[in-house]
Amino acid sequence: MYKQIDVSLLDTVLKKTIQSVESSKHQIFDIAESARRESNTMRSEIVELRLQIGEAIDRVDLLELQYRKARNRLVHVSRNFHEHAEEEIRKAYEEANNLQVELSIQREREQNLRRRRDELEMRLRGIEETINKAENLMTQIGVVLGYLNGDLSRVGEALETAKQQQLMGMRIIQAQEEERKRVAREIHDGPAQSMANVVLRTEIVEKMLKNQRILDAEMELQELKEMVRYSLADVRRIIFDLRPMALDDLGLVPTLQKYIQTFEDRTKLTVDLVVFGKEQDLESSVKAALFRLVQECLNNVAKHAKARFVQVKMEFQHKQLMLVVKDDGIGFRMEEKQGNGESFGLMGMKERTQLLEGKMEIQSAPMQGTRVMFHIPV
Numbered sequence: 001m002y003k004q005i006d007v008s009l010l011d012t013v014l015k016k017t018i019q020s021v022e023s024s025k026h027q028i029f030d031i032a033e034s035a036r037r038e039s040n041t042m043r044s045e046i047v048e049l050r051l052q053i054g055e056a057i058d059r060v061d062l063l064e065l066q067y068r069k070a071r072n073r074l075v076h077v078s079r080n081f082h083e084h085a086e087e088e089i090r091k092a093y094e095e096a097n098n099l100q101v102e103l104s105i106q107r108e109r110e111q112n113l114r115r116r117r118d119e120l121e122m123r124l125r126g127i128e129e130t131i132n133k134a135e136n137l138m139t140q141i142g143v144v145l146g147y148l149n150g151d152l153s154r155v156g157e158a159l160e161t162a163k164q165q166q167l168m169g170m171r172i173i174q175a176q177e178e179e180r181k182r183v184a185r186e187i188h189d190g191p192a193q194s195m196a197n198v199v200l201r202t203e204i205v206e207k208m209l210k211n212q213r214i215l216d217a218e219m220e221l222q223e224l225k226e227m228v229r230y231s232l233a234d235v236r237r238i239i240f241d242l243r244p245m246a247l248d249d250l251g252l253v254p255t256l257q258k259y260i261q262t263f264e265d266r267t268k269l270t271v272d273l274v275v276f277g278k279e280q281d282l283e284s285s286v287k288a289a290l291f292r293l294v295q296e297c298l299n300n301v302a303k304h305a306k307a308r309f310v311q312v313k314m315e316f317q318h319k320q321l322m323l324v325v326k327d328d329g330i331g332f333r334m335e336e337k338q339g340n341g342e343s344f345g346l347m348g349m350k351e352r353t354q355l356l357e358g359k360m361e362i363q364s365a366p367m368q369g370t371r372v373m374f375h376i377p378v
Helices: 007-079 086-149 152-157 162-210 214-242 252-267 284-305 334-340 344-355
Strands: 270-276 309-316 320-327 359-364 370-377
Touching: 007 086, 007 162, 162 214, 252 270, 252 284, 252 309, 284 309, 284 320, 284 344, 284 370, 334 359, 344 359, 344 370
Parallel strands: 270 309
Antiparallel strands: 309 320, 320 370, 359 370
16 A cells, blocks of 8 residues: 655645755855956956056156167266266266166066956956856756746646656746846847946046046047947847847738848848748737747758858748748758757757647758758648
8 A cells, every 4th residue: 555645745845945946046146246246347457457557568668768868878978978077977877777777667567567467367267257157057057946836737738748748848948048048148248248348448438538538538439339339239139039029010021031131141141031922910929930930940050051042931821831941051961960869949940830730841961951841820
């Protein structure tokens, strides 16, 4: 006779586990934030050190020139001492000696500044590695938390076995975490970095204004203006990637045309969009899914295919939509791809196609490009 499982005890253990994992996630986040603050402080100090090094180099160059002139003057006076008064010879000697001492001091200062800069840059690289490790660990913990918090029983109703239930649940959670990580990385590498740079360069402008370097400050402000414009463009691109507003306003085809134009500018690939039939009035979720399918296909081409030309063909039929994405890239052996397991991108496209109750087919061969076909009922 089997002993009955105490569900409340399991629930208590699960809640304590979730609390412990969440606490660890917050601690890792605090570590990452502290490292980011320290890295920003270091970047500011490095910028200041570079300015000081530039000033020290200019000072050393000037002193070297003055010292050479003083030495030449001293040699001339010494050789012709009978033509010069004793006081004049003494002043020439003191001037050369003082310049030599000052030059040695400034050279030592320059070396110390360079040494300090190199140490800070090495420490900054180490801190950036710590931040990357912390972000990866937070992503992994996010997957665990999502799995622990997720109600997989609803997903299990549509699956035949417990193994399929676990696999699908983990795929959904991993897809969410990967998307969050992608967006976070794009914001961190794009607008966040630009804004941090804007803050640092604003401090430089303040110092220029204090030193009455008006023209240099105006040039720096012009560059800052361009940097803010690029950051704004990055933010708009990230928003567009999350959910293209034009899908609801303009429709699927115009939105794809706009995206393909941006894709061509970014990747230097040539993409030809061909549409047959009249665009139908599709549901918002269907339009978004079709857009993501094209987007994922083009991203895969840019990353792996080494292609020069891509054709996106879309045909609106009476009861279905045909979508074909074909490239002239290096291709691959289908049996190898199946043997090594599908990539996360292909897996995501197949699952998205299944949600649309459609079919997906891939054709490829080495040096013969790749062709991906979707049959979507509408």
